[in-house]
Amino acid sequence: MSPHPTGVASSGQPGLATLSPSWNNPAAMRAPSAEFAVLGALLAGPAHGYRLRRRLEAGLGPIWHIAPSQLYSLLSRLEREGLVEGVVEAQGARPPRRVFSLTPAGERAFWDWATAPVRHARDVRLELLAKLYFLRRHAPERIPALLSAQAERLERLRARLARLEGLPSDDPWLGRLAARFRLRQLEGLLAWLEEARTSYLEEVSGA
Incomplete structure (x- = not known):
């Protein structure tokens, strides 16, 4: 195929x-x-x-x-x-x-x-892993491009969220707390994507 x-x-x-x-x-x-x-x-x-x-x-x-x-x-x-x-x-x-x-x-x-x-950060845990599973078996050379595209998408979300003082709420403190939670989540996913990309390239190069 x-x-x-x-x-x-x-x-x-x-x-x-x-x-x-x-x-x-x-x-x-x-x-x-x-x-x-x-x-x-x-x-x-x-x-x-x-x-x-x-x-x-x-x-x-x-x-x-x-x-x-x-x-x-x-x-x-x-x-x-x-x-x-x-x-x-x-x-x-x-x-x-x-x-x-x-x-x-x-x-x-x-x-x-x-x-x-994937479109949303919440989909990384399941859907992106499924895509990586199939690419590993049928088109491993396309893994770096997918990881890079995913990182670019999440970085746009992170930058947009970083400009907000908080998420909509009648409790401003809670809105700020929720925004910081989502921001840290995106930062963690971006770090994980970089680790995944680095480990894959090391595996391919035999490092």
């Missing part, structure tokens, strides 16, 4: 069903689009539902969990949207099964998602 897509805008991405974070408070986290995780898992080759779920668990299991019923629902949706193609495969005496593969449109949609920075 080619890691150099063309012609798919963000507005062309499919709907946003989500994977459930595997820790105790899933409502507190914004999980990335499960559709793109499924498309990414199919980059390794065609697979039936069970094998596809095993791929997702092996790579992203420490972060997310996806139920079998949700996976099959996603596959049906992706097939209707023309992003995956399913064919029936005979299994001798056992019931036939459907094997899914990426279509060219599905591949383009995946790469459009995987190579773009």
Whole structure:
């Protein structure tokens, strides 16, 4: 599969069903689009539902969990949207099964998602890590560009926040405190992104 897509805008991405974070408070986290995780898992080759779920668990299991019923629902949706193609495969005496593969449109949609920075700081913990996981396996040379683009986006958010005296609140002290919290969060994420970029370049260079 080619890691150099063309012609798919963000507005062309499919709907946003989500994977459930595997820790105790899933409502507190914004999980990335499960559709793109499924498309990414199919980059390794065609697979039936069970094998596809095993791929997702092996790579992203420490972060997310996806139920079998949700996976099959996603596959049906992706097939209707023309992003995956399913064919029936005979299994001798056992019931036939459907094997899914990426279509060219599905591949383009995946790469459009995987190579773009996440929009919000809260999405770094899950969605950016998912993108890095797939890039490590299928287009590692694109990791530095993604990390740099993500840092640029968060730096713009940090600079905008630094100009504010506080966030809107009828308690000015609390508004200032909330602004400082978000500012420190962004600074921490920027430091982490620089560490990630440096460690990747050191790994590639053999340092």
